[in-house]
Amino acid sequence: MPDCDFEYQIVTHYLYKFTQYYTAFVSLLVIIIMYLRLWKQLYKSVFQKNLKFLFFSFFGMIFIFSVLQFVLAMYQAIKPYFITNYCDLIYSQLSYRYLHILTLLSMSTTVFFPLVISFERLIAMSNTATYEYSKLLLGPILMLLAVSFNTTILFIVYDGETFSESTVTYTNIPSTSSTHMNMYYGFLLIVNLPNFAISLFIQKRNLYLKKRLQLDASLTRKYAVEEIIQSTKFTFGINMMHLTFFGCFLTFIFIFRSIRNGLFQDLVIQQVVRGLMLLPIPTINLPIVILCSYMLESFNRERSKKIAGSVKIKYTGAEGVKNHDDAIFQIWNNYSKK
Numbered sequence: 001m002p003d004c005d006f007e008y009q010i011v012t013h014y015l016y017k018f019t020q021y022y023t024a025f026v027s028l029l030v031i032i033i034m035y036l037r038l039w040k041q042l043y044k045s046v047f048q049k050n051l052k053f054l055f056f057s058f059f060g061m062i063f064i065f066s067v068l069q070f071v072l073a074m075y076q077a078i079k080p081y082f083i084t085n086y087c088d089l090i091y092s093q094l095s096y097r098y099l100h101i102l103t104l105l106s107m108s109t110t111v112f113f114p115l116v117i118s119f120e121r122l123i124a125m126s127n128t129a130t131y132e133y134s135k136l137l138l139g140p141i142l143m144l145l146a147v148s149f150n151t152t153i154l155f156i157v158y159d160g161e162t163f164s165e166s167t168v169t170y171t172n173i174p175s176t177s178s179t180h181m182n183m184y185y186g187f188l189l190i191v192n193l194p195n196f197a198i199s200l201f202i203q204k205r206n207l208y209l210k211k212r213l214q215l216d217a218s219l220t221r222k223y224a225v226e227e228i229i230q231s232t233k234f235t236f237g238i239n240m241m242h243l244t245f246f247g248c249f250l251t252f253i254f255i256f257r258s259i260r261n262g263l264f265q266d267l268v269i270q271q272v273v274r275g276l277m278l279l280p281i282p283t284i285n286l287p288i289v290i291l292c293s294y295m296l297e298s299f300n301r302e303r304s305k306k307i308a309g310s311v312k313i314k315y316t317g318a319e320g321v322k323n324h325d326d327a328i329f330q331i332w333n334n335y336s337k338k
Contacts, residue, residue: 004086007168009268011080011089016272019279020077026282027070033289034063041296047231048132050120050139057143058113058238059292062285065106069282072099072170089168097163099170101154107281109150111188111246114239116142118198121232125205128225157184172274182254189250192243199239206232234299241291245284252280 010016042055083089091099120138124131157180165174173181210229264270 004089006268007089007166008080008086010271011076011168013268013272015269017077019272020073023279023282024070024073024077026286027066027073030066030282030285030289031063031070033286033293034059034066038289038293038296041293041300045296045300046227047234048124048134048227049136050134050142051117051124051231051235053136053139054113054117054120054143055238057139057146058110058117059289061106061110061113062289065103065110066282066285068099068103068106072103076169090166091168091170093163096165096167096170097161100163100172101158103170105151105154108154108184108188109147110242111191112146112150113143114242115191115195115198116146117235118195118202118239121202121235122198124228125202125209125232128209128228132227153184153187157181168271169274172271182258185250185254189247189254192247192250195239196243199236199243202232203236206236230299234295237295238288238292241288245288249280249284 038059042052042059045052045055047055079089120142123138158177161174161177163174165172165176206229209225212225264273
């Protein structure tokens with residue numbers, strides 16, 4: 001074959017072209033939905049500051065990944081029409097290294113966010129009296145821990161990797177690191193398992209708090225607990241969606257990477273299939289952002305109704321006396337602090 005003719009056969013293969021345009025299209029849909037709906041809904045939400053920060057970080061990673069996927073997929077789709085030499089299709093060693101790691105980092109870090117969000121909810125539920133008024137500190141710390149931990153793991157996985165392998169797509173995992181990547185995908189899958197158990201525990205605890213809410217006569221306490229209950233319910237929905245979709249993706253990747261060479265004998269097809277490994281991610285992100293947008297809209301719409309239905313100020317009887325005393329006490333505290 002002439003120099004780089006093999007690479008040209010890859011990028012002109014119909015399956016490769018479909019992959020690039022499909023990735024770009026779905027990623028663009030994710031970007032549009034997040035920009036027009038999800039960001040605004042999340043900004044208007046009344047989640048506790050730390051939880052809200054973690055949600056912005058979680059969806060921010062999805063947004064960054066989608067932008068990368070859209071730009072690079074379009075670049076790879078139109079690049080063959082503007083080259084003067086087939087070898088121009090090959091990524092340089094430097095661009096291959098950083099684009100590959102950056103894409104993996106923005107994709108895989110989202111696996112850790114449901115776990116740190118669950119941890120934040122555990123702290124909130126263990127301190128319902130004061131947590132809603134706590135400062136913005138825990139959220140940034142947990143975000144930095146998630147990103148730093150995943151970054152460290154990726155650098156360990158690619159320690160010593162030169163990225164000298166010729167490739168026409170940044171998603172290709174270097175063959176010399178394939179064993180480590182199988183272990184990494186297995187690790188990501190294992191990370192999801194304790195989060196599933198924690199999410200179930202949080203949901204059970206949430207139901208317990210809801211029952212206790214009916215017995216608590218303090219208006220301030222009712223409001224704080226109701227906020228935690230509703231935000232935890234939304235968190236549980238996000239966790240279950242992400243665990244289900246991403247868990248299925250990791251299982252698929254783990255199995256497919258093990259059997260793909262036996263399924264395809266043609267070298268061109270093998271290389272095209274290697275570029276398909278991250279294809280399910282945009283497909284997974286799309287229903288996640290759509291469902292989360294719908295859930296968040298429902299949450300914001302129902303919040304006032306739920307609070308109004310479960311937290312009412314009574315002016316008569318024993319509860320009315322207590323509410324009156326609480327109000328006077330709050331006014332006195334505010335005045336005495338001046």
